[in-house]
Amino acid sequence: MMSIDLDRRTCWGMFTISLAGLMYELILTRIFSVLMWYHFASMAISLALFGFSVAALLVQLRPGWFPVERTGRDCSLCSFGFALALGTMFGLFVLFRLQPQFAFKVLSFFHQPFYQPFQQGFYNKGVPFGLLPVLALLYLVTALPFFFSGLAVTLLLRRYLRQIGRLYSWDLFGAGAGCLLIIGVLLLVGGISGLPLIALFGLLAAFLFLPRPGSRGVRLLLAGAALVLVGLTVGNLATDFAGVRFVRGRYEPNLLWSAWNSFSRVAVYPSRGEELQQAWGLSRTYRGPIPEQLGMVVDDTGYTTMYRWRGEETLDYFRSNVIALPYQLRGGGTGLVIGPGGGKDVLAALASGADRVTALELNPLIARAVDDQFVAFTGGLYRRPDVELVVDEGRSWIRRQQRTWDVIQASAVFGRMAPSAGAFTLSENNLYTLESFADYWNHLSDNGVLSISRFIFERETLRLVSLGLAFLQQQGVADPAAHIAVIKERGLANFMLKKKPFSAAEIARLRAISARLAFQEVLLPDRREGDDPFHRLVRSGGDAAFHDEFPFDISPTTDDRPFFYYMYKPADFLTLFTFPDKSRFEDRAVLILRNLLVVVAVLTLVCIILPLLIWQRKALRLPGSGRRLFYFACLGLGFMLLEIGLMRRFILFLGQPIYALAVILFALLVFSGLGALLAGRVPRGGERRLLLPLLLVLVLLSQGYGYGLPPLLDALLTLPLAARCLLAGLLLAPLGVLLGFPLPLGMRLLHPDNRDVAWSWGVNGATGVLGSLLAVVVAMNWGYTLTLLAGGLVYLLALLAILSRRSAAFG
Template sequence: MNNSSTLDRRTCWGMFLLCMATLMYELVLTRIFSVLMWYHFASMAISLALFGLGAAALTIALAPRWFPLERGSLIAARWSALFAVGVTLFFGLFVLFRLYPQFGFTVLSFFHQPHYQPFQQGPGATSVPAGMLPALAALYLVTAFPFYCSGLAVTLLLTRHLRDINRLYCWDLLGAGAGCMAIIAVLNLVGGITAILVIAALGLAAAALFLPADAPRGRRAGLWLVLAVLTAAGIGNYVADYAEIRFARGRYEPGMIWSGWNSFSRVAVYPSQGQEQERAWGLSRSYRGPIPEQLGMVIDDSGYTTLFRRDDERFREFFRANVISLAYALRPGANALAIGPGGGKDVLVALAADAARVTAVELNSLIAEAVNERFAAFSGELYRDPRVRLVVDEGRSFVRRSSETFDVIQASAVFGRMAPAAGAFTLSENNLYTVEAFRDYWDRLSEDGILSISRFIFERETLRLVSLGLELLKEKGVEDPAAHLVVIRERGLANFMLKRSPFTTEELGFLREEARAREYDLVFMPDARDGDSQYHRLIASQGSDAFYREFPFDIRPVSDDRPFFYYMLKPEDFLRLLTFPEQSPFEDRAILTLRNLLVVVTGLVLVCLLLPLALLRGRELRTPGTAPRLLYFACLGLGFMLIEIGLLRRFTVFLGPPIYALAVVLFALLVFAGIGSLLAARCGPGAERRMLLRLLPALILLSLVYVAVLPPVLTSWLTLPLLLRCVLAVVLLAPLGLILGMPLPLGMRAFHPTPAAVPWSWGINSATSVFGAIFAAVLSMNFGFTLTLLAGVGVYLVGLAAVWWYRPG
């Protein structure tokens, strides 16, 4: 190999810090996008990163004279510094939003629902305007600039140190793995906006390490000066919040009372508007009593809950007059479980209905802090009430580990649309609403216990709840499933109740009296099955395949393998959307935005990566060995993303809070892949192809073992303590991580006798990774995670064929 550059320790540590900063920037984007725009836009982060890295590799491949290898360290230092500058400019955007909030509103108003308070400032059209495509492209390119800078530095160093690529690639992956863990601590300590400056500082530190020893002192002094400015700016924002986001649910909130960040959310509290208080979801139209003072609490951009001023005697009837209290009315003195109670409405309803004990399982510690600490005088320290037990945990994991039985299990409009932890277009996966979850709830109900879940009836979600209930009851061998189901609504909010034993005549009579007195609407009652509504037809069919085929939306019961409760588009209809039909039966702005993002990302990848390569490198396409080489690196990028995203979702329920799955799974895969890259260095020169022909079949077989074995193993270990589950997850992922880290450095050595074509292969790998991030999500949404993993196995099979096809010259 014509590569005489020596890899020193400073370069290794510089690579570590730069890759650490790059991954942290990617993850902080998921947090900030979730706060400012629809949660779907957090999904852009991974493709932004990969697109920037791939475009950088393309630049070096097409203009190598601009990046002479002998000056590689100095050029890497420059682009690392520009990475820090680009990230700092992103911070400046929030300073601009703070100084000119109208500008921020103009940029953000499109991304918010127009019909519900407090979204009414947004545009009213449900379809996505054509003018949105250029805007998305501009947003994509501007935000990708730091990734482009980082990609130039990384690609140049990998090319320059091809002889030591195993070692350098190891530092690359170790830095990325460290970034997965570091971003959790940084977000918890300083919040999302100040974290941007921390990331910029890491980029500057990498630039300082890359600078050659004989570099002028002025350059090092300049880096230290900029670092001092960033430190001062970060301390200033931490203390004074001069760049903190003052937007909540799409509008500027100058009166925001408090906001806080943790590793997976931003929680903001602000005064509720009068109309919001008077139109509380589920409140009886016949209620004429006092309305408690309220504070709005928003989680990221769209998760909404309410803090109520507590006065049990004065507002007791207010909470009893809500449709979600019906289960407690049937079970006075209940031992209740409230999943995701947020600001405490579910708990207040249970206490007003004389529940003996309430276990409140809240995922977000910031919400618990707001209720019990920040606004303790306002809320009456609700979660410290002697009848209330607060558990900060993910609801499903708590239920799986609990041995207690409950008379009522309540989940009122629990919002599961968190930013996707995989960085893919997951479109609101939620493990609280799956067949397996209903099975867990059933096991924790007392003999006459009731599962009560409220959803907005106009979103068709309640129909899917019914389908889940029917599937569960069929599994349990219940002869008359309809006798166990009741659906009652108060205007837009429907309360779905599934009772472990059949509803009695007395209970149904009581519910009718309550509905009459409260002016609720009876959607389905077991003693009135002759209706012609969608609910009656669905229940009468007992969830038959014929009903689901004829229904225009996909309301089939979802499983843990495909936990997309909110996604109700049939696969063929999603494909039809790609043709941009004039009219679509699914005018959901989130789905249409996803479609547009898919088009934008695919178009940018093709135009900026693949088309120039085909045009400017046409001769190389005809060179022997080029086609299998490109196919091989394309398969590595696509296959790795499919397996990574599929595995990440497998561990979500097992590890509880999504941030743990993100940190543990990515950390384990990246760190052990880095170690695998080091181990691959033991393969002698000229033996790389033989090694790959053994390694790839082992990777394929091991992946198939994971597909078959992981689900039952993870289920059996779910009752173990969290720390032990995290350790076991790392142990389980270690063998696969080790093997996943070997094919790329071995392929770089096997397919590249000289460094000249390394950037091209790296660019192809990054380009297919961009597509893989989106394709994995679309595949998972429509067909499930098992098929996604199997698709990854199939892609690696193609990669194996490419190695077999390749014949070195």
């Protein structure tokens, strides 16, 4: 096939459609997190896989439908289809707003039974048969934009294979830009209004792909469609006619306020009567007034409450909560509250005599709601002279401080907030690790108390005790159990770890307060004879034998394996098929991840492998075909394993999780694009000679990052944020450049006749999406260091494919 020049308009078209595709995938994770229990946000990954895979498969099986000479026109049509599909998605939310009962029928299956929309008692665990066609149609409609963008990219790669280094670099540059741009889109217009805005990029790509003498009518059509999309965006911002009116699985027509940022949607609504009575941790002996409350929800399930400020009138309400115990034990002092939300913990501290409270909040929208939008209701809680508000990520900010507090508190901080980057950046996990306990310990006063509240009916409180025991043993404490107390009331347990052992007078004071308020003792230092799991754990000292015998994994979490809420043992993950009927609802996250992994694997088999085995059997018999597919499968899988493993290394360093997403993904994609651009300058015939040392260096460097980055980043943590972002990008530059070489060089080496490009590209994309889920599974069970190691091993397998003596027969 003759060489075809790659013009600048085509490059910009590739940039734009790749940018739009990545923005759509990221905005889907946000929208799913608001509409459904957040674990379904990962469904965006399977949707992307389905759309890209079907597109690549179609080009492979029906190449005659897409003549090479019509590539520009076909890509323009695909980009227009992308924009039209996004417009259809927007129309779905208009339908949800006009017909909320329809939305209920679709969404109710995805919520826990005690937060069902419209009604109570919807406990059907299965999917109603009549709903299956609707869910299938919604899945296809949601995947359609990925199909069109994947089709455009596949057609371009097939046509311009000889310039693939340059073309692939524009693909990566566009995806990198999308990582940054989606942050601005979410901040400016939110999730739903962002759909027509992203569709505008699809129209821009359609214009760029048009042949230069393109029809005037087509250009007018694109201009008209752009005006419609702008009108939809502006109109929805002005009237909210497609706005999401669901909170905690309920349709909420009386929504008082809602706003989006790059990693959440926060909504405020009137608290219902039953919610006012669900005062977790409130003494059952309390008979005073109940403060007027407003519910505030982050995405779908991250719930907190704002309280009407009435001076001293209702302060006894907060003194009577189990979370106030550490202040009452000490008699005041200074406090640091991590994740104060609507302000309950801050009010409890002030009501119990705290001199000054630092409120460390991750989400600026929550602070905005308390201090600006509802300032008349809350009395400007975070503006008080005895309250200091800090908006930052907890661990990162604490590490940079040189001061101490008498009480450091984290009461039921949202543990299941939606992931900022799909499925792998749960920032709250960083709050509950051995390393985090060291950070808190170093910032406690000599007689300070670390107080963490969790729901007693969940297993997390046991893990907190396990963490406390292990940490104190690391500190060389002779009797760790003497530093730990757990008191509960109304489902909420307060875990307290003291820097000095609890004295006899302090234990007596805790018992006196608990008796007066009818709190229940779970664990105190002077009683260790109970037969419940808490006392057995303490008596064992948290040794390996106890953890091995306990049915769930409550072993201490670390920064390398920070999944505090994941409590299945590694050997049990693949046996979860037997668990659903026995599991609590909070375990559904793991079941969904397991099921999603299976679904994506099956989609890969059904949508790519099986059709090729049926219709491309002759091609499979050609020498080297299997090794060629194996090589590109390794690249897709290895890239995601390394990317996710590296992203976790930078979360603490950069602070806000969204910075880790933006900076790390942007740096890896852009520098990989630079590597692909340099690969395009490699002389013909030199691909194999360069790939061998390059892959070896890539593997060695990636493992060096795994072991060398943590101490380096810890040492530089006090730098300003801008310097840390710049440094993170520079640190990733060498590995990013190397990651950009293998795919374009492999395409040139293994596809000299331009045949079966779509096949290899589809396999690479499918295993890449599969790798994003597999990386989470590996990290959850064995840690991020092993995730990076697994990524390096997969690239070694790709190296072995190139080293094979039969590799010359690939083409």
